[in-house]
Amino acid sequence: xxxxxxxxxxxxxxxxxxxxxxxxxxxxxxxxxxxxxxxxxxxxxxxxxxxxxxxxxxxxxxxxxxxxxxxxxxxxxxxxxxxxxxxxxxxxxxxxxxxxxx
Numbered sequence: 001x002x003x004x005x006x007x008x009x010x011x012x013x014x015x016x017x018x019x020x021x022x023x024x025x026x027x028x029x030x031x032x033x034x035x036x037x038x039x040x041x042x043x044x045x046x047x048x049x050x051x052x053x054x055x056x057x058x059x060x061x062x063x064x065x066x067x068x069x070x071x072x073x074x075x076x077x078x079x080x081x082x083x084x085x086x087x088x089x090x091x092x093x094x095x096x097x098x099x100x101x102x
Contacts, residue, residue, distance in 0.1 A: 001049055003070040007042045010072040011055055011065030038063050039072050 003009050016034040023030070040055030040063065047053035047067050054064045 001070060003042050003047050005042055005045050007070055008072060009042050009067055010039050010069040012037050012068050013065035
């Protein structure tokens with residue numbers, strides 16, 4: 001898939017090699033490279049996923065990296081439904097509204 005100039009994209013860039021990382025990190029963590037992922041608008045005319053490209057972030061930074069995705073969406077959530085919140089919410093509201101009757 002090709003991204004075109006101005007598309008909203010996600011790139012990845014090597015930020016620190018494993019030997020540049022802090023020594024106080026857990027062993028498993030400090031053995032891995034630290035990769036930076038950044039979203040922005042593609043400045044190149046076109047770029048294929050996996051190729052190196054240049055972007056401009058919303059704050060105006062110009063960054064070069066490997067193209068990972070095109071038209072990136074925000075896909076985070078607050079997790080699965082937790083049934084206990086049905087019972088906790090009224091209790092918390094009661095406390096803030098003047099306390100629970102004990």
